[in-house]
Amino acid sequence: MAVDDVAGRDLPWTDPSCPVAxxxxxxxxxxxxxxVRDAMDGARSFTDxxxxxxxxxxxxxxxxxxxxxxxxxxxxxxxxxxxxxYALTETGKDLFPVIVTLxxxxxxxxxxxxxxxxxxxxxxxxxxxxxxxxxxxxxxLTSDTTSVRRLV
Amino acid sequence: MAVDDVAGRDLPWTDPSCPVAxxxxxxxxxxxxxxVRDAMDGARSFTDxxxxxxxxxxxxxxxxxxxxxxxxxxxxxxxxxxxxxYALTETGKDLFPVIVTLxxxxxxxxxxxxxxxxxxxxxxxxxxxxxxxxxxxxxxLTSDTTSVRRLV
DNA sequence: CCGTATCCATTCCGATACTG
DNA sequence: CAGTATCGGAATGGATACGG
Numbered sequence: 001m002a003v004d005d006v007a008g009r010d011l012p013w014t015d016p017s018c019p020v021a022x023x024x025x026x027x028x029x030x031x032x033x034x035x036v037r038d039a040m041d042g043a044r045s046f047t048d049x050x051x052x053x054x055x056x057x058x059x060x061x062x063x064x065x066x067x068x069x070x071x072x073x074x075x076x077x078x079x080x081x082x083x084x085x086y087a088l089t090e091t092g093k094d095l096f097p098v099i100v101t102l103x104x105x106x107x108x109x110x111x112x113x114x115x116x117x118x119x120x121x122x123x124x125x126x127x128x129x130x131x132x133x134x135x136x137x138x139x140x141l142t143s144d145t146t147s148v149r150r151l152v
Numbered sequence: 153m154a155v156d157d158v159a160g161r162d163l164p165w166t167d168p169s170c171p172v173a174x175x176x177x178x179x180x181x182x183x184x185x186x187x188v189r190d191a192m193d194g195a196r197s198f199t200d201x202x203x204x205x206x207x208x209x210x211x212x213x214x215x216x217x218x219x220x221x222x223x224x225x226x227x228x229x230x231x232x233x234x235x236x237x238y239a240l241t242e243t244g245k246d247l248f249p250v251i252v253t254l255x256x257x258x259x260x261x262x263x264x265x266x267x268x269x270x271x272x273x274x275x276x277x278x279x280x281x282x283x284x285x286x287x288x289x290x291x292x293l294t295s296d297t298t299s300v301r302r303l304v
Numbered sequence: 305c306c307g308t309a310t311c312c313a314t315t316c317c318g319a320t321a322c323t324g
Numbered sequence: 325c326a327g328t329a330t331c332g333g334a335a336t337g338g339a340t341a342c343g344g
Binding site: 015017020021022025026028029030033040041052088091095097098099100103104106107108109119120121122125126131134136142143145147148150151 | 295
C-alpha cells in the first residue's frame with residue numbers, strides 16, 4: 001500500500017482525502033464505537049447505553065448528540081408510541097463490518113492465552129469466520145498486495 | 153446481536169470480555185490507527201510518520217512506544233544495515249481488515265457528494281470491493297442476524 | 305426515566321526548544 | 325535524523341446535583 005498523492009483541506013488531520021482519517025474523525029474517539037456496538041446489541045434508551053458502557057452521563061449525552069448530528073443514530077418513536085428511543089441509521093448499521101473486524105482482531109490479539117471472551121455467532125449458532133479483504137475474484141488481499149490511489 | 157452475559161475485570165471500560173472494547177483499548181485513540189495505516193503504506197522512520205500524520209513529535213514518540221509495547225510494531229534493522237526502523241509485526245498487519253472496513257465506511261459516508269477521495273486498489277489496479285461479514289457458507293450477515301455469545 | 309449543569313482531575317495535544 | 329523535555333491550553337472524563 002502506497003499513497004500516490006494527497007490534497008489539502010482543513011481537518012485535525014493531515015491528508016483529509018484519506019477515508020480512514022475521515023472515518024476516524026467521526027468515530028475515532030474512545031466511546032463512539034462502543035455506543036454503536038451497544039446499539040447493534042439492542043440498546044435503545046439513554047440508560048441502556050449508560051449502563052452498558054459505564055460512561056459518564058454528560059459524556060454520553062455529548063456523544064449521542066454528535067452521533068445524531070453525524071446521522072449515525074437517530075431518535076425515533078418507540079413502537080410503544082410515546083417514548084423516543086435511539087436507533088441506528090443505515091449509516092450507523094454500515095459500521096457493522098468495522099465492529100466485526102475490530103472484534104476479530106481483539107479476539108485474536110487482545111487476550112491472554114486461555115483468557116475467556118465472547119464470540120460472534122450467526123443465527124444458526126455457528127461462529128462467524130474471520131473476515132479477509134479480497135479482490136473481486138475472491139483472491140485474498142493484504143497490505144502488500146494493495147495500494148491507495150488518489151482519484152483526480 | 154445481543155449479549156448473553158458479561159464477566160468482571162478492571163479496564164477503563166465495562167465489559168472487559170468484549171473483544172471490541174479490548175481492541176479499542178489498544179488502538180482506540182486518535183492516532184494509533186493512522187500510524188498503522190501509514191506503516192502499511194511504507195512509512196518506516198520517525199520522520200516518515202511525523203510528516204504523514206502531522207502529529208506532534210512528543211505524542212508520536214509516545215504512541216510508537218505504546219504500539220511497540222503492545223507488539224503491533226517493532227524496531228528492526230534496516231536492510232541498509234545500520235539504522236533501526238519501525239515495522240509492523242504480524243499482530244499489526246492483522247489490523248489490515250480493520251483499516252479496510254474503516255476506509256470503505258469512510259469512502260461511503262464521510263464525504264460529500266462529488267467530493268474526491270483516495271481509493272484502495274489491488275495489485276491489478278482494480279478497486280477492492282466492499283467487505284461484508286459472512287457465514288461459513290458465504291451467506292452475508294448483519295447485526296440483525298448475529299449475536300454475541302459469552303464463552304464459559 | 306431523560307437528560308442538563310457544574311466542578312474538578314486527568315489526559316491529550318501542539319509548539320517549541322534542546323540533545324546526541 | 326531521532327528523539328526528549330517542558331509548557332500551556334483544550335478536550336475528556338467521573339461524580340454529583342438538579343430539573344422536566
